[in-house]
Amino acid sequence: MDLIKAIRERRSIRKYKDKPVDDNAIEKIIDAARWAPNAGNYNSWRFIIITSSAQKKLLLNFCPGIDDMPAALIVICAKPKQKKLKEATRLMYMADCAIAAQNIVLTAYSLNIGSCIVVSFADKALREILEIPEDVQPYLMVTLGYPRETPEPPARLPISEITYRNSYGKEWVK
Ligand SMILES: Cc1cc2nc3c(=O)[nH]c(=O)nc-3n(C[C@H](O)[C@H](O)[C@H](O)COP(=O)(O)O)c2cc1C
Structure with a gap:
């Protein structure tokens, strides 16, 4: 599949x-995630x-960002090298997880599998249900499943409104 088209x-x-x-499709998706820059x-x-249906049902009680039961959920966590995290380091791991999430959704799309990145979940409940150790931080979730809808593309701001040349606010002109 053409990358720009998929994006x-x-x-x-x-x-x-x-x-x-x-499971083979899920493994392909995770393989793509682990090749992300990090x-x-x-x-x-x-x-x-x-x-597991039981585990998904339980989790969904604590994920207001998810409307419908997906076939699978991927919880993207980071296990930092450092014991104590400075804010900048915490953001670095968040970036790693976000970039992996992008690989996940694009690879899922290339396999005709629908997906949605989700950030609204209750951290404490998620940790308890999934037995996530203290030194591991869940940052994002991705729902996966075969689509039951074909959403219209939501609007994006035009390039001219979000892009500057050389200094912030200076018009980008080709
Ligand atoms: C970091 C992040 C968090 C998101 N959290 C949620 C969420 O909790 N629930 C949800 O339905 N969609 C969530 N989304 C999906 C966005 O709403 C969606 O990407 C946006 O509306 C643009 O639509 P598109 O992905 O179809 O282009 C999230 C996306 C990102 C990148």
């Missing part, structure tokens, strides 16, 4: 068919894949 046409999917996503090449990501 333009992928949409966040929030309604899913009641159809499982094959700070220091620490490979600090840890991915928890949730496919």
Whole structure:
């Protein structure tokens, strides 16, 4: 699949068919995630894949950002190298997880699997349910499943409004 086309046409999917996503497809998606750029090449990501119906149901009680039952959920965590995290370091791990999430949603799209990145979840409940150790931080979730909707592309600001040349506020002119 053409990369630019995938970037333009992928949409966040929030309604899913009641159809499982094959483990091989999930592994392809995680393989793409681990090839993402990452700070220091620490490979600090840890991915928890949730496919059990009981576990998904339980989790959804603590994820207001998820409307419909997905076939699977990926919780993207970081296991930092450092014991105590400065704010800048915490943001570095967040960036690693966000970039991995982008690889996840694009790879899912290339396999005709819908996805949505989710940040609204209750950290404490998630940690308890998934038995996440203290030194591991869950940053993002991604829902996965076969789409039951075809959303229209939401608006994006034009390039001229978000892009400057040489200094902030200086018009970008080709
Ligand atoms: C960091 C992040 C957090 C998000 N959290 C949620 C969420 O909690 N619930 C949700 O339905 N969508 C969530 N989204 C999806 C965005 O709403 C979606 O990407 C945006 O509306 C643009 O739509 P598109 O992905 O179809 O282009 C999130 C996306 C990102 C990148």
